[in-house]
Amino acid sequence: MKKVELPGLDSYYFYEKLENGLECFLLPYENKNNYFITYATKFGSNQTSFQLPDEKKMIKVPDGIAHFLEHKMFEQEDGVDPFTHYAKSGTGANASTTFDSTQYICYGTQNIEENLDYLLNFVNEPYFTDENVQKEKGIIAEEIKMYDDVPEWVLEEEIRKSVYHVHPMRIDIAGTVEEIDKITKEDLYTCYDLYYQPSNMFLIVAGKFDPEKIMEVIHHNKHMQKKQENKRVIEKEYREKATVNAKHKELKMNVVVPKIGYALKIDRNQLKIKDDFLLDLYLQMFTTVVFGISSTFREKVRNEQLMTSFYTHWDRADHFKTLLIMAETTKPKELLQAIREEMQHLTISKEDVERMKKVWISSEVKMIDMVETSVNNMFDDIIKYGKPIANKIEIIRQLDVKVLNQLLQTLDKENCIEVIMYPNEVK
Amino acid sequence: MEYQKKELGSYNLHMIQTDKFKTITVRIVFRKPIIKEEITIRNFLSDMLMLSSKDYPTKRALAIKAQDLYAASIGATNYRLGNYINTNFYLTILNEKYTEKGMLEKSIQFFHDMLFKPNVTNQAFDEQSFKIVKTQTELAIQSMKEDSAQYSVIRLLENMEPDSPLSYRGYGYLEDIENITPSTLYDFYKDMLKSNMVDIFVIGNINFYEIEKLIRENFEFVTLKRTRMPSVIECNKVPKKIKTITEQDDITQAKLAIGCRTVNLTQYERNYPLTIYNILLGGGSDSKLFTEVREKNSLAYTVRSVPNKLDNLLLITAGIAKENFKKAVKLIEEEMKKMEKGEFNEEDIEKAKQFYVTALEESTDSPGRIIDSYYMMELLGTDDIETKKKKMLKVTTKEIVEVAKKVKIDTIYLLEGKEIDEEG
Numbered sequence: 001m002k003k004v005e006l007p008g009l010d011s012y013y014f015y016e017k018l019e020n021g022l023e024c025f026l027l028p029y030e031n032k033n034n035y036f037i038t039y040a041t042k043f044g045s046n047q048t049s050f051q052l053p054d055e056k057k058m059i060k061v062p063d064g065i066a067h068f069l070e071h072k073m074f075e076q077e078d079g080v081d082p083f084t085h086y087a088k089s090g091t092g093a094n095a096s097t098t099f100d101s102t103q104y105i106c107y108g109t110q111n112i113e114e115n116l117d118y119l120l121n122f123v124n125e126p127y128f129t130d131e132n133v134q135k136e137k138g139i140i141a142e143e144i145k146m147y148d149d150v151p152e153w154v155l156e157e158e159i160r161k162s163v164y165h166v167h168p169m170r171i172d173i174a175g176t177v178e179e180i181d182k183i184t185k186e187d188l189y190t191c192y193d194l195y196y197q198p199s200n201m202f203l204i205v206a207g208k209f210d211p212e213k214i215m216e217v218i219h220h221n222k223h224m225q226k227k228q229e230n231k232r233v234i235e236k237e238y239r240e241k242a243t244v245n246a247k248h249k250e251l252k253m254n255v256v257v258p259k260i261g262y263a264l265k266i267d268r269n270q271l272k273i274k275d276d277f278l279l280d281l282y283l284q285m286f287t288t289v290v291f292g293i294s295s296t297f298r299e300k301v302r303n304e305q306l307m308t309s310f311y312t313h314w315d316r317a318d319h320f321k322t323l324l325i326m327a328e329t330t331k332p333k334e335l336l337q338a339i340r341e342e343m344q345h346l347t348i349s350k351e352d353v354e355r356m357k358k359v360w361i362s363s364e365v366k367m368i369d370m371v372e373t374s375v376n377n378m379f380d381d382i383i384k385y386g387k388p389i390a391n392k393i394e395i396i397r398q399l400d401v402k403v404l405n406q407l408l409q410t411l412d413k414e415n416c417i418e419v420i421m422y423p424n425e426v427k
Numbered sequence: 428m429e430y431q432k433k434e435l436g437s438y439n440l441h442m443i444q445t446d447k448f449k450t451i452t453v454r455i456v457f458r459k460p461i462i463k464e465e466i467t468i469r470n471f472l473s474d475m476l477m478l479s480s481k482d483y484p485t486k487r488a489l490a491i492k493a494q495d496l497y498a499a500s501i502g503a504t505n506y507r508l509g510n511y512i513n514t515n516f517y518l519t520i521l522n523e524k525y526t527e528k529g530m531l532e533k534s535i536q537f538f539h540d541m542l543f544k545p546n547v548t549n550q551a552f553d554e555q556s557f558k559i560v561k562t563q564t565e566l567a568i569q570s571m572k573e574d575s576a577q578y579s580v581i582r583l584l585e586n587m588e589p590d591s592p593l594s595y596r597g598y599g600y601l602e603d604i605e606n607i608t609p610s611t612l613y614d615f616y617k618d619m620l621k622s623n624m625v626d627i628f629v630i631g632n633i634n635f636y637e638i639e640k641l642i643r644e645n646f647e648f649v650t651l652k653r654t655r656m657p658s659v660i661e662c663n664k665v666p667k668k669i670k671t672i673t674e675q676d677d678i679t680q681a682k683l684a685i686g687c688r689t690v691n692l693t694q695y696e697r698n699y700p701l702t703i704y705n706i707l708l709g710g711g712s713d714s715k716l717f718t719e720v721r722e723k724n725s726l727a728y729t730v731r732s733v734p735n736k737l738d739n740l741l742l743i744t745a746g747i748a749k750e751n752f753k754k755a756v757k758l759i760e761e762e763m764k765k766m767e768k769g770e771f772n773e774e775d776i777e778k779a780k781q782f783y784v785t786a787l788e789e790s791t792d793s794p795g796r797i798i799d800s801y802y803m804m805e806l807l808g809t810d811d812i813e814t815k816k817k818k819m820l821k822v823t824t825k826e827i828v829e830v831a832k833k834v835k836i837d838t839i840y841l842l843e844g845k846e847i848d849e850e851g
Contacts, residue, residue, distance in 0.1 A: 083713040090785030109788040138725035254677035256569040294490035362498035
């Protein structure tokens with residue numbers, strides 16, 4: 001168990017890699033009551049085409065399988081579902097799937113050791129039958145339909161369809177009703193065996209506990225006894241073009257106020273900054289200064305009453321970074337025009353960068369101050385950069401406005417798409 | 428954790444000292460009995476105060492100042508508690524240990540300026556800011572329908588009891604916007620300062636003496652206010668007949684919302700057995716509704732129940748396929764009947780109690796929820812955390828069954844898609 005300090009945060013974590021390949025991160029707190037545990041695999045909705053270890057052929061599993069599998073992990077052979085088990089000690093449990101990860105969480109204040117052991121057990125004991133797979137299809141179909149009614153969700157999907165030609169980011173994390181209908185228990189076991197190996201997974205435990213004792217629980221867990229197997233997963237490489245797929249798109253939905261989407265697709269191979277974390281910081285700095293709450297852009301569109309809500313997000317798909325902007329507006333064309341204009345004049349002042357550093361440092365302190373957000377923060381780091389970034393505050397302090405402005409100059413601002421969502425006609 | 432309350436004449440100051448947090452949170456709560464026609468203007472006002480002030484006349488200027496204070500976060504929320512409307516203004520900053528000396532005082536001054544030095548000239552709010560908020564308010568009210576789950580609950584309540592505060596729309600009403608002008612808004616602002624009851628909470632690793640001094644220097648209210656209006660909306664009539672209402676909208680998944688009355692509950696029943704009843708029925712993660720409706724019958728992705736104690740209501744909501752409407756309602760009714768018959772075992776109750784205890788213990792890790800808890804003690808005379816835990820653990824099967832018999836379905840509401848369905 002290695003201790004890693006988190007400078008500037010008054011905090012630290014312990015790290016250990018087990019013999020089976022599982023990476024464990026323990027983040028102890030002395031003055032909180034609660035704990036939060038996540039047990040995760042680097043397997044998400046993007047991974048649907050891959051090669052099995054002993055075969056040459058690339059196979060394709062149905063879209064939405066990672067999410068389906070997540071649901072089905074809660075099915076146990078003894079018939080007791082994990083929610084019921086955790087409920088005994090008032091412990092909450094949940095799971096979620098993203099484009100590139102699946103996580104199983106439990107959180108509460110009681111029985112941490114037993115609950116951790118149970119988490120490691122139930123995620124390592126799949127029980128898929130034809131019957132229980134069939135039953136799940138109804139539930140997931142309802143979940144997909146629920147999101148079909150959420151305009152923001154539909155808009156986001158349309159934006160990604162316009163950005164990507166072939167990359168699975170085009171497809172909703174839950175898949176489609178038609179695709180999930182094809183899923184069989186064999187498909188689930190195939191994905192499970194490949195992606196739920198310890199060497200593809202990690203565990204974060206944060207909260208009030210004794211790190212030695214927690215490590216002991218992990219070591220003694222019955223599923224942690226095997227040595228690492230080297231089943232390397234070979235995944236399909238998508239020949240995603242650097243250009244966008246469709247420049248302009250319009251659609252109609254049951255909304256009152258129109259919405260717009262804008263995206264800028266960036267090929268990171270063309271950029272000078274090679275370190276992924278540093279690049280993300282600079283890109284994030286760019287969007288916060290240019291489109292954030294204290295920007296001249298926001299002031300302008302607010303005064304011209306061009307929008308009511310505004311949201312930016314960075315997507316990653318292999319070597320692409322994509323900026324997504326979504327907004328609610330009564331004047332969609334004018335707002336898109338304003339965004340395009342803003343993108344043509346990107347220069348950022350030192351003052352803005354220095355102020356934003358204060359904001360980010362503050363945000364790091366606030367995140368570590370809550371057990372759950374500290375886990376989420378660490379989780380994101382591991383998924384994106386392979387490990388937690390311990391010296392974030394130092395790196396933030398060193399960000400340089402010149403580097404940022406150079407980066408902005410090299411971006412191809414024409415490689416963008418627009419989507420407009422109008423209300424259905426009044427009936 | 429150490430708590431001190433000071434009655435400072437026109438307001439109460441509540442200070443909570445703890446080393447659990449790296450932040451300091453200040454919350455100012457204004458409250459008064461709710462009036463339907465004032466909801467919109469009250470929302471409007473808090474948005475105005477958060478958009479600009481005399482010294483920082485634009486949102487951008489405000490944001491830059493807040494960022495300079497190491498991302499001081501300031502916000503406002505409006506919500507109804509029973510017969511009262513509440514407005515919270517809050518400030519959260521880092522403890523100076525992580526920033527610079529003097530940040531606490533500067534931040535509190537800034538917070539004060541936002542609330543007490545509004546962007547007003549000649550007895551009227553700034554035109555430009557006014558226009559922005561007006562458009563935003565209109566759009567927010569119009570787009571309320573886009574969240575069909577939330578909209579179905581609003582429509583359920585309006586069908587249950589249109590004239591009671593329990594069905595007032597938190598977003599406000601389009602027709603009330605027209606009467607708001609920069610000068611009527613300023614009148615409303617002055618009246619709010621004068622007539623609302625005020626509580627101020629400060630929590631963090633603080634020094635009581637220093638905080639009291641800072642708050643006294645910065646926050647002055649002149650008048651003393653009292654009201655006799657009870658918080659709880661009483662319910663002592665059993666609904667005569669269940670109303671069933673179906674409405675349509677452009678949606679794919681139908682939204683079911685069932686409104687139940689909790690009739691003639693004592694304060695003890697509302698705070699304790701009802702809580703356990705709800706966790707068992709549809710509040711917990713392995714509740715009866717979750718197990719029966721979702722897991723065993725695959726009828727819904729979401730299904731849950733929520734008690735609204737101060738309104739004497741219990742709401743059950745589910746997202747379903749519309750052809751399953753009758754089946755889902757029948758299942759829910761059956762589960763409620765089982766609760767009345769006491770068809771749950773000691774183990775279920777024990778789980779529900781542990782669920783509650785964990786939530787209670789977790790709440791002490793959140794500054795906001797600690798303040799909520801002290802506020803409820805102030806407002807309703809609820810028990811403190813330790814007493815709550817003790818009393819909840821003593822709730823018996825008999826008490827839960829007694830409460831179950833007092834939960835009565837009043838209205839069943841379905842919001843469904845518009846496509847014509849052959850079956851009807």
